[in-house]
Amino acid sequence: MSYTVHGTSTSGNCHKVRMALDILRLPCEWREVDILQGETRTPEFLAMNPNGKVPVLAIDGTTFLAESNAILWFLAEGTPLVPSDRLARAQVLQWLFFEQYSHEPAIAVARFIRCFLKKPDDPRLPELARRGDRALAVMERHLSDRSYFAGDTLTIADLALFAYTHKAADGGFVLENYPAVSAWLARCRGAPGVTEMPTP
Amino acid sequence: MSYTVHGTSTSGNCHKVRMALDILRLPCEWREVDILQGETRTPEFLAMNPNGKVPVLAIDGTTFLAESNAILWFLAEGTPLVPSDRLARAQVLQWLFFEQYSHEPAIAVARFIRCFLKKPDDPRLPELARRGDRALAVMERHLSDRSYFAGDTLTIADLALFAYTHKAADGGFVLENYPAVSAWLARCRGAPGVTEMPTP
Numbered sequence: 001m002s003y004t005v006h007g008t009s010t011s012g013n014c015h016k017v018r019m020a021l022d023i024l025r026l027p028c029e030w031r032e033v034d035i036l037q038g039e040t041r042t043p044e045f046l047a048m049n050p051n052g053k054v055p056v057l058a059i060d061g062t063t064f065l066a067e068s069n070a071i072l073w074f075l076a077e078g079t080p081l082v083p084s085d086r087l088a089r090a091q092v093l094q095w096l097f098f099e100q101y102s103h104e105p106a107i108a109v110a111r112f113i114r115c116f117l118k119k120p121d122d123p124r125l126p127e128l129a130r131r132g133d134r135a136l137a138v139m140e141r142h143l144s145d146r147s148y149f150a151g152d153t154l155t156i157a158d159l160a161l162f163a164y165t166h167k168a169a170d171g172g173f174v175l176e177n178y179p180a181v182s183a184w185l186a187r188c189r190g191a192p193g194v195t196e197m198p199t200p
Numbered sequence: 201m202s203y204t205v206h207g208t209s210t211s212g213n214c215h216k217v218r219m220a221l222d223i224l225r226l227p228c229e230w231r232e233v234d235i236l237q238g239e240t241r242t243p244e245f246l247a248m249n250p251n252g253k254v255p256v257l258a259i260d261g262t263t264f265l266a267e268s269n270a271i272l273w274f275l276a277e278g279t280p281l282v283p284s285d286r287l288a289r290a291q292v293l294q295w296l297f298f299e300q301y302s303h304e305p306a307i308a309v310a311r312f313i314r315c316f317l318k319k320p321d322d323p324r325l326p327e328l329a330r331r332g333d334r335a336l337a338v339m340e341r342h343l344s345d346r347s348y349f350a351g352d353t354l355t356i357a358d359l360a361l362f363a364y365t366h367k368a369a370d371g372g373f374v375l376e377n378y379p380a381v382s383a384w385l386a387r388c389r390g391a392p393g394v395t396e397m398p399t400p
Contacts, residue, residue: 050338051302065290067297074290090265090274097267101300102251141250 003028006048007055008035010116012108012163013068014055015197019159020075023193036116069096072156081156091150095157098138106132108164110171115200129172136168136178143180147187154191162188167197203228206248207255208235210316212308212363213268214255215397219359220275223393236316269296272356281356291350295357298338299364306332308364310371315400329372336368336378343380347387354391362388367397 003021005028007014021028033039033054040052048056049066057065057074065071073096076082083089110128113119139161142149149157166185168175175182188194203221205228207214221228233239233254240252248256249266257265257274265271273296276282283289310328313319339361342349349357366385368375375382388394 050341051298059287063287065287065294067294067301069297070290070293073293074286077286077289086274086277087259087263087265089277090270093270093273094265094267097269097297097300098251100297101267101305105301105305138250 002060004031004058004061005029005055006031006033006045006058008033009198010200011035011054012167012197013053013104015195016068016156016159016163017055017057017071017075019162019193019195020072020081020156022195023081023159023191024075024079026075069100069156069160072096072160076156080153081159083151083155088151092155092157095149096160098135099157099160102131102138103135103161104164106135107168107171107173110173111164111167114172115170125172132168132171132173136165136173136175136181139165139184140178140180143184147184154188154194158184158188159194162194163197170199202260204231204258204261205229205255206231206233206245206258208233209398210400211235211254212311212367212397213253213304215395216268216356216359216363217255217257217271217275219363219393219395220272220281220356222395223281223359223391224275224279226275269300269356269360272296272360276356280353281359283351283355288351292355292357295349296360298335299357299360302331302338303335303361304364306335307368307371307373310373311364311367314372315370325372332368332371332373336365336373336375336381339365339384340378340380343384347384354388354394358384358388359394362394363397370399 003026005017007017007030009032039045040054046052048064051066053066055068055071057071059065065074082092106128110125110132113122113125148154149161165181203226205217207217207230209232239245240254246252248264251266253266255268255271257271259265265274282292306328310325310332313322313325348354349361
């Protein structure tokens, strides 16, 4: 199978896909998409993903898969990045859904408002800060007695949560307040293929 | 394995789990949780799910799985509700993540504000209406030339999206504007185990 990612290098949702491709040594063409220039709203892009969001994985140029965490699962199922045990697989999914529902909409959006839109006085920021700190507190509690989110080794749950957490300071969050999260971030950074996301 | 669901019968995220249990004929104890009375914020509940959300699936009384769509996957993997083909599985996940990111935070939250909080003048409603209609339009486009969300038969992607879509009118949405979505809802209702969610 040949892969093309239509993605934005400074987006955490896209960066997690890039890390999975790198860790799994899967060859892939990367086509850069400029969200701020409306490139996810063109008819060509909407034909790939009617929801108008990056990343999109094109498979053999004819099949298109959207939603970053679904792409992670597709690429990594059958590798050590997705456990084979049924319960452990569901626990990976639990954290992938946590990331998309409780983490990304606060921490990534706060970063987007501050770093892309450059609006540090945006009225949405206090509520996003409150929700983002709540998500970080949930992660802190979970990581207080374990090394990775699901099982004893790095999985796609870690890659998904690493993507925006390691840049949470961009959204105004203070990672020093979360020692277990900070230790986990250092652990992730030690894994081959885990890389820093480019700054906007 | 013995299952207990800690859930709220009028919550779509919980109703989808109930439908999966019914379709798969899995025996399960249901413990009703009253969100409005703060029952997801007690130390006992947070010990099961530090994120303080229903549903939680207790497995043999000792292991706790959160996030409705992760619970669906756990219950249904290996049954006809989850395809065996790798791409089809990822497409199921794509729609599960769409549901949690682009659909539920608009359509379920609008319903919650109108039906549970009883605040039809809440200032958040216009933006939620805009986002919910966008999600319904994405579904309408996808269903224009197919019967179910992933593959030719009912999967957990359909159960997840059915949960809040069939009650979207509670949130102020006009389903008659979406004929393909309405036809799919009728198709889902014809499947054994697919049931109406109780009204608050």
